[in-house]
Amino acid sequence: MREVKNSRDRGGPAQPLVIANDLTRHFPVRGGLFGKAAGAVRAVDGVTFTVEKGETLGIVGESGCGKSTTARLLVGLIGLDKGEIVLDGEKLGGDLRLKDLWDDVQMVFQDSWASLNPRLTIEETIAFGPKMRGVSKVDARRLAHDLLERVGLAPARFAGRYPHELSGGQRQRINIARALAMKPRLVILDEAVSALDKSVEAQVLNLLADLKAEFGLTYVFISHDLNVVRFVADRIMVMYLGEVVEIGPVDEVWRRRAHPYTSALFAAMPSMDPDARTEKPPLAGDPPNPIDPPSGCRFHTRCQYAEAVCGKSVPRTSVVAGIASHLAACHMLDEASGHTKAGAAPTLINEAAE
């Protein structure tokens, strides 16, 4: 384990920075004539994971599977219906107040436009948080300029601009700088580099790595770009329809995509060869309705390996190929499940592995 040097550390290096236990959040759905609640979107439905100190946890999954909602739960922006969040040994709502959580956790939002105040200049935006915390005006300004420089936006040209005077990728970098200015211990980055060209993206990823080494930062990194996740993450968590279907060390998961959804997701990466474009989508079938998710394994309606048992019972989480840190929830991994491929699964379903 990497050494974490942080004066705010309470639980010691072995204590995970975050324990997310059974996180659950449903959104009521309006329906009918008078907009009465008619069911609920099960956006996040019993999600459990930990984030170790100094690690980067990558989260990937189908659009709408609950990644951003999970992130917003972690920063306490929306409340839990069920479950608990433990930050460095202290439970949110117990020893840990929301205000304490916000001292340690920052988020870079997926929508870089909506999350900037249009009436503040870039410099004011970045310096605002530190100033609220008692950092002097001069120091906050210096910090803002330093961070602008480091995300590749010359302060002389950009400090005085307003959000609408920036390109999409420039705004995204402002959001990253603003989060880092708060000196958090945990940064949740929700599609935070998606609008950057590859060269600037490399620059920002290098910056994140430097800060991690310097301050022992911990990241939760949500991205649709699997190449980026592979590069930045230590572990990767794959979500489908409000649930975790697979989690494990990134190289491990890359090699042995144990859950069929993970396989389909990875197989859908664009071809880099102009002469061999994709002709057929690797995942057919409609994404199911999150209000009334499929019974049993939620992926069974689209899974090419689905058998009767898959629609009947919820798969248990099993260890993949004897590697304790690699877990997946699929009947094929559970010898007792009754699936005909049970026990022989990982090698069977990994045609795509490199």
Next chain:
Amino acid sequence: MSPLMEIRDLTVRFHGERTVHAVNGLDLTLQPGEVITILGESGSGKSVTLKALLKLLPEKRTEIGGTMTVDGIDVTALTGRRLSDYRGKAVSMIFQEPMLALDPVYTIGDQIAEAVRRHDRVSRTKAMDIALDMLTRVRIPSPERRLRNYPHEMSGGMRQRAMIALALACRPKLLLADEPTTALDATVQIQVLLLLRELQKEFGMGIVFVTHDIGVAVEISDRIAVMYAGNIVEEGTVSEIIKDPRHPYTKGLLAANLHGATRGTSLASIPGSPPPLDARPNNCAFAPRCAHAREECLEALPPVFRPGPGRRVACVLERGQSEMVLPARTPEAA
């Protein structure tokens, strides 16, 4: 065949506390039914170029020069009713930020139906049917229910697809797609790209596509144009650009990708930063960051060469290798 879109010598300047020369003499042509991808540095003027084509830039503070023709229509001269007919029917845009295009106080269904009715005389019910069909086509799950969603009730990727549906609902001849798949996972992304390819064939739509993802560019486009500091520095077919990049910026950009990068090491990026753009570049804007820069690169705008049909490269390194179509020059004083 006359081109679907022709941009000649486009310049866009923002006046404010300080002037920003966002687009500087850009030329770009698109044939009907063709898909071109613009790749380029963050801040190089991709979104501004697309917005100029829709006349969406704030009039007061923006100075636009050059000509833009779409489907035979002189875009610069459009006003009033003719402008609103043009938007949506001839050309429509998928914006980089969905929240800019979607109105937070109306449901997705109402917004798409309203857009349809603005251009076609159809009943409300029919317009809603079209909206539903579009949401289905962009693979939004449970589309009937999503029709009644407000934008904030959708995930980032659903909003993006709703906006794609909105842009396609009136079957435009030209689609401007500004990073339309950044919020989509790989499986949905490939479905949306296949859909765009299908619609493009079905009704001969031309597409200008902006992305940072080379893989996406490869999947969707016929040609690639590479932009730097408000101009196109290189253009060619997808294979030409990917397999044989000529301009040093293109080479740097393609080299800065994560394929094969080892975790824990520093990623390669192009050293230095883009030019300030507080004045119009009067030399090669990439020269300060270019390992091959010579004196002549700093003295004038680089000559443009034509290494093959439909291909162009604005770099002195091409001299002697291919035909020169535009000599080195100094832009007129602003």
